[in-house]
Amino acid sequence: xxxxxxxxxxxxxxxxxxxxxxxxxxxxxxxxxxxxxxxxxxxxxxxxxxxxxxxxxxxxxxxxxxxxxxxxxxxxxxxxxxxxxxxxxxxxxxxxxxxxxxxxxxxxxxxxxxxxxxxxxxxxxxxxxxxxxxxxxxxxxxxxxxxxxxxxxxxxxxxxxxxxxxxxxxxxxxxxxxxxxxxxxxxxxxxxxxxxxxxxxxxxxxxxxxxxxxxxxxxxxxxxxxxxxxxxxxxxxxxxxxxxxxxxxxxxxxxxxxxxxxxxxxxxxxxxxxxxxxxxxxxxxxxxxxxxxxxxxxxxxxxxxxxxxxxxxxxxxxxxxxxxxxxxxxxxxxxxxxxxxxxxxxxxxxxxxxxx
Amino acid sequence: xxxxxxxxxxxxxxxxxxxxxxxxxxxxxxxxxxxxxxxxxxxxxxxxxxxxxxxxxxxxxxxxxxxxxxxxxxxxxxxxxxxxxxxxxxxxxxxxxxxxxxxxxxxxxxxxxxxxxxxxxxxxxxxxxxxxxxxxxxxxxxxxxxxxxxxxxxxxxxxxxxxxxxxxxxxxxxxxxxxxxxxxxxxxxxxxxxxxxxxxxxxxxxxxxxxxxxxxxxxxxxxxxxxxxxxxxxxxxxxxxxxxxxxxxxxxxxxxxxxxxxxxxxxxxxxxxxxxxxxxxxxxxxxxxxxxxxxxxxxxxxxxxxxxxxxxxxxxxxxxxxxxxxxxxxxxxxxxxxxxxxxxxxxxxxxxxxxx
Numbered sequence: 001x002x003x004x005x006x007x008x009x010x011x012x013x014x015x016x017x018x019x020x021x022x023x024x025x026x027x028x029x030x031x032x033x034x035x036x037x038x039x040x041x042x043x044x045x046x047x048x049x050x051x052x053x054x055x056x057x058x059x060x061x062x063x064x065x066x067x068x069x070x071x072x073x074x075x076x077x078x079x080x081x082x083x084x085x086x087x088x089x090x091x092x093x094x095x096x097x098x099x100x101x102x103x104x105x106x107x108x109x110x111x112x113x114x115x116x117x118x119x120x121x122x123x124x125x126x127x128x129x130x131x132x133x134x135x136x137x138x139x140x141x142x143x144x145x146x147x148x149x150x151x152x153x154x155x156x157x158x159x160x161x162x163x164x165x166x167x168x169x170x171x172x173x174x175x176x177x178x179x180x181x182x183x184x185x186x187x188x189x190x191x192x193x194x195x196x197x198x199x200x201x202x203x204x205x206x207x208x209x210x211x212x213x214x215x216x217x218x219x220x221x222x223x224x225x226x227x228x229x230x231x232x233x234x235x236x237x238x239x240x241x242x243x244x245x246x247x248x249x250x251x252x253x254x255x256x257x258x259x260x261x262x263x264x265x266x267x268x269x270x271x272x273x274x275x276x277x278x279x280x281x282x283x284x285x286x287x288x289x290x291x292x293x294x295x296x297x298x299x300x301x302x303x304x305x306x307x308x309x310x311x312x313x314x315x316x317x318x319x320x321x322x323x324x325x326x327x328x329x330x331x332x333x334x335x336x337x338x339x340x341x342x343x344x345x346x347x348x349x350x351x352x353x354x355x356x
Numbered sequence: 357x358x359x360x361x362x363x364x365x366x367x368x369x370x371x372x373x374x375x376x377x378x379x380x381x382x383x384x385x386x387x388x389x390x391x392x393x394x395x396x397x398x399x400x401x402x403x404x405x406x407x408x409x410x411x412x413x414x415x416x417x418x419x420x421x422x423x424x425x426x427x428x429x430x431x432x433x434x435x436x437x438x439x440x441x442x443x444x445x446x447x448x449x450x451x452x453x454x455x456x457x458x459x460x461x462x463x464x465x466x467x468x469x470x471x472x473x474x475x476x477x478x479x480x481x482x483x484x485x486x487x488x489x490x491x492x493x494x495x496x497x498x499x500x501x502x503x504x505x506x507x508x509x510x511x512x513x514x515x516x517x518x519x520x521x522x523x524x525x526x527x528x529x530x531x532x533x534x535x536x537x538x539x540x541x542x543x544x545x546x547x548x549x550x551x552x553x554x555x556x557x558x559x560x561x562x563x564x565x566x567x568x569x570x571x572x573x574x575x576x577x578x579x580x581x582x583x584x585x586x587x588x589x590x591x592x593x594x595x596x597x598x599x600x601x602x603x604x605x606x607x608x609x610x611x612x613x614x615x616x617x618x619x620x621x622x623x624x625x626x627x628x629x630x631x632x633x634x635x636x637x638x639x640x641x642x643x644x645x646x647x648x649x650x651x652x653x654x655x656x657x658x659x660x661x662x663x664x665x666x667x668x669x670x671x672x673x674x675x676x677x678x679x680x681x682x683x684x685x686x687x688x689x690x691x692x693x694x695x696x697x698x699x700x701x702x703x704x705x706x707x708x709x710x711x712x
Contacts, residue, residue, distance in 0.1 A: 139597040142628060201562040208561045208600045238649035241495040243607045244564045247593070248600025272498060278649065286645055293594035293634065 004030040007065040007100070008076035009091055010037045014058060015048050020105050021076025022049050023189040025056065027168045030195070033068035034059050035076070036091070051333075062094050074192060075104040083108045092116060096123050105130040105188025105199075130191040131199040137207040137214070144213040144254040145295065148225035149182075150348045151216055153255035154233035154303070155287050157262045157277050159242055160270045164190050166261050166303040166332055167230035170344065173337035174228055182223035184215050186232045186249060201234060201245045208245060212252025228344065231255065237286060240272055250287075251294045257347040258287055258297050259340065263305040264317035280325060298350075301328035301343040360386035360551075363421040363456070364432035365447055366393045370414060371404050376461050377432030378405050379545040381412065383524045386551070389424035390415050391432070392447070407689075418450045430548060431460040439464045448472060452479050461486040461544025461555075486547040487555040493563040493570070500569040500610040501651065504581040505538075506704045507572055509611035510589035510659070511643050513618045513633050515598055516626045520546050522617050522659040522688055523586035526700065529693035530584055538579035540571050542588040542605060557590060557601045564601060568608025584700065587611065593642060596628055606643075607650045613703040614643055614653050615696065619661040620673035636681060654706075657684040657699040 006028070008014075008021040014037040016022065025032050025045055034057050035045055041060035046052050059065050062073075073095040075088065084092070084106055092102055092110065096119045104110045109129040111117055120127045152170075154163040167183055167190075174181035183190070185197025196218070203211045212231075219229040231253045235242025262280060269275040284299050291297040302321055306314035314331055322329035328343035330336075362384070364370075364377040370393040372378065381388050381401055390413050391401055397416035402408050415421050418429075429451040431444065440448070440462055448458055448466065452475045460466045465485040467473055476483045508526075510519040523539055523546075530537035539546070541553025552574070559567045568587075575585040587609045591598025618636060625631040640655050647653040658677055662670035670687055678685035684699035686692075 139627070142630065145630065201560070203561055204557070205559055205561040205564045205601045205604060206557040206598065209597050237603070237646065240607050240610075240650050241565050242562065243646075243649070244600040244602075244604025245561045246600075247603045248561060251596050251599050254596075271495070274498065274501065275650070282645075286642075289638075289642055290593065290599075290646070293599070294596050294631070 003071070005069060005071045006030060006032040006074045007062070007068070007070035007072070007095075008032055008035045008074045009088060010035050010076040011088065011091070012037060012039050013077040014040050014045070016050070018077045020078065020189045020192055021074065022052065023164070024074060024076070024192050025049070025052055025054060028193045032056055032074070033070050034065040036060070036062060036065055062091055062098065066098060070100060072101045072103060075102070075106060075110075078106060084110060084113075089113075089116070093119055096120050096125055096127075099123060099125060101126045101128065103128045103130055103192060105192060107131065130188040131202045133198060133203045133211065137203060137210050139207065139210045140213040140252055143217050144252060147216055147220045149220040149223055149227040149229050150257065150351070151229045151231060151253060151255045152257045152259060152300075152344055153231040153250060153253055153297075154259050154261055155246070155250070156233060156236045156260060157238070157280060157283055158266060158270050159235045159239055161261045161263055162305045162333070163233040163261050166259065167232050168193070169332040169337040170341050171230045173332075173341045177341075180223050180227035182219045182227050182229050184219040184229050184231045186212070186215065186234055190232045200249055201242070205244060205248065208248030209252030212249045213254070216253050228348070233261070237290060238278055238283060239269060240275055247290065250291055254295045255291065255297045256295070256351050257344055258291060258299045259301055259303055259344065260284060260287065260299055261303045261305065262321070264321065265309065280321065284325060298347050299327060300347040301330070301340045303340055304329060304331045306331040306334055359427070361425060361427045362386060362388040362430045363418070363424070363426035363428070363451075364388055364391045364430045365444060366391050366432040367444065367447070368393060368395050369433045370396050370401070372406070374433045376434065376545045376548055377430065378408065379520070380430060380432070380548050381405075381408055381410060384549045388412055388430070389426050390421040392416070392418060392421055418447055418454065422454060426456060428457045428459060431458070431462060431466075434462060440466060440469075445469075445472070449475055452476050452481055452483075455479060455481060457482045457484065459484045459486055459548060461548060463487065486544040487558045489554060489559045489567065493559060493566050495563065495566045496569040496608055499573050500608060503572055503576045505576045505579055505583040505585050506613065506707070507585045507587060507609060507611045508613045508615060508656075508700055509587040509606060509609050509653075510615050510617050511602070511606065512589060512592045512616060513594070513636060513639055514622060514626050515591045515595055517617045517619055518661045518689070519589040519617045522615065523588050524549070525688040525693040526697050527586045529688075529697045533697075536579050536583035538575045538583050538585050540575040540585050540587045542568070542571065542590055546588045556605055557598070561600060561604065564604030565608030568605045569610070572609050584704070589617070593646065594634055594639060595625060596631055603646065606647055610651045611647065611653045612651070612707050613700055614647060614655045615657055615659055615700065616640060616643065616655055617659045617661065618677070620677065621665065636677065640681060654703050655683060656703040657686070657696045659696055660685060660687045662687045662690055
């Protein structure tokens with residue numbers, strides 16, 4: 001397999017909000033060799049994104065980036081509305097002409113743009129729309145309940161909490177311990193990182209559960225019976241916009257174990273501040289009850305997002321929420337994923353014992 | 357507005373399973389003037405569908421049907437796979453050539469067939485794909501919580517229980533009493549009956565709640581502040597395939613009142629008999645809990661589907677389930693919709709009192 005080397009197109013916006021680019025920089029196996037953002041040219045990525053310990057250069061133009069021999073342009077930021085701005089399109093066309101493949105997580109599919117499609121065809125490169133659902137989706141076949149790998153789904157008290165990040169940190173920790181482990185992506189950034197997956201929120205609602213099942217089946221094919229499959233959660237069961245996606249993903253992936261992600265101090269739902277984030281205990285109970293319609297799944301722990309708290313505040317929150325829920329609680333980004341992985345492994349051992 | 361007169365294309369399949377055709381025959385304002393099914397030609401619709409008290413003729417060919425002056429051909433049965441069989445396509449082309457509009461609830465959109473589209477354009481008629489989602493859907497705007505009409509959603513213990521029928525029977529009873537009332541369709545048969553609506557299971561999962569909100573807003577526009585809006589439910593929160601659609605519809609329509617539909621004696625989930633239908637009490641509790649994340653909604657009653665039971669069995673089931681749940685329980689098709697409508701009106705009065 002040819003090694004993929006990314007150049008991330010982030011013109012005017014390379015910071016923490018450039019989620020696809022920063023996700024790939026942090027977690028992808030394929031290296032990012034340069035970031036294009038003329039407003040930050042001459043710096044490196046660590047100058048703009050806390051916790052990104054990397055000296056990947058930020059350059060002004062594609063021509064500058066080509067010196068680092070990228071193979072693939074990643075559209076690394078999602079402009080408002082999900083459409084490709086005209087200035088971006090010009091650079092994408094340049095990249096295609098230079099023989100680069102293009103990957104995009106935008107809502108608007110680049111491959112559907114006749115000019116881009118024709119250019120890619122002429123240049124013999126691929127345009128990959130990471131959010132485009134695969135063909136042939138349907139309702140679940142039932143295979144989801146027959147998978148022998150251990151399926152773990154991250155759920156949450158809101159959207160935009162870092163469910164993907166929690167999965168990736170636990171996946172990395174599992175690999176570090178020599179365990180079989182697969183990260184299963186359900187959104188565009190995850191797909192860019194993993195190189196496979198389905199953006200389940202782009203799937204016709206009738207087939208979300210079927211898409212989730214397909215992901216679990218594929219994760220098992222890659223990881224085998226002994227693997228832990230970390231399913232990237234989406235939305236939350238209490239979210240006024242996205243709860244349908246959450247529940248379709250929950251029932252279609254049929255997890256053995258749940259992990260809930262929460263941000264202490266966040267009081268209102270992301271995207272609609274008329275709604276309060278409900279108390280965690282009732283929410284955990286609801287996830288357990290609703291999951292059980294397909295397969296009973298214990299909540300193994302609580303992963304907290306504490307990056308807006310001081311370290312002392314974070315430790316207090318972990319202690320308080322751990323005490324209130326009776327569950328292993330930690331911030332796997334800040335304090336390491338070990339304790340939460342231990343909790344998942346304990347949950348897997350209990351499940352295996354029950355089967356015996 | 358020109359009056360629409362349907363001819364229903366049901367070749368080889370005009371019976372109870374011809375759901376779109378029988379739904380339109382039973383509930384649509386626009387009359388069906390003939391049904392095409394050469395295997396049953398010379399009979400009337402009442403000969404094939406229990407409870408359909410109508411002498412609409414079943415004829416062998418479109419030519420025979422044209423004598424009854426239809427304006428619109430309705431593709432009245434859904435063949436396996438949702439595709440239009442070649443023999444049907446020939447008749448649809450004949451209908452277009454004869455100047456008829458065409459309506460279809462198939463998964464495969466007729467309007468996307470170049471030959472059908474060209475024929476329709478040449479004949480100056482419309483091909484309406486009832487399942488095609490409208491353009492411009494998005495997440496909810498928040499308008500769903502500001503609607504002054506009383507929003508009632510049917511939920512259930514499974515799919516394929518008659519949630520649409522329950523809505524239509526209660527809607528009719530409300531109209532009979534002179535109340536403002538609107539039926540709000542969320543599936544193809546309901547859309548054929550009402551003449552408007554969105555097939556929410558065909559909507560990209562991210563936008564199901566937004567589509568449901570749009571339906572409530574439109575129902576209110578049509579019915580006004582005093583109207584009861586009867587939202588056709590889909591799937592069920594415990595259904596391994598469709599729960600995501602159910603929850604998106606629940607949170608997006610933000611009902612004031614819920615009605616649960618259940619079939620006594622049905623033990624296994626429609627479509628996947630590995631799953632049992634759970635006890636009704638817990639399910640009702642789950643609907644209440646999950647609905648409350650967007651708006652608290654009491655369960656006003658239980659609508660039973662008892663058509664496979666004897667009348668004595670049906671009355672026993674109504675008594676037992678009413679006793680066990682403490683809710684008004686009835687089969688609105690078999691015994692009239694009055695008691696369940698009274699329960700909904702009581703729920704509305706309580707809600708109005710609470711607001712005061």
